[in-house]
Amino acid sequence: MQDLLTQISALRRPRILIRAARIGAESYHREARLPRLLGYGNVPRLGPSLVA
Secondary structure (H helix, E strand, O other), X not given: OOOHHHHHHOOOOOHHHHHHHHHXXXXXXXXXXXXXXXXXXXXXXXXXXXXX
């Protein structure tokens, strides 16, 4: 079984998708957005939320 960083580094995505994700990440605030989207107050840590 691979660890999370190995799995992420093995992904292959089109350059335009990577560029759009980087632009969107600049203005994304997970503490403000995730509780509203997920419906609860505690925001999961980054690792567990990626694996799920």
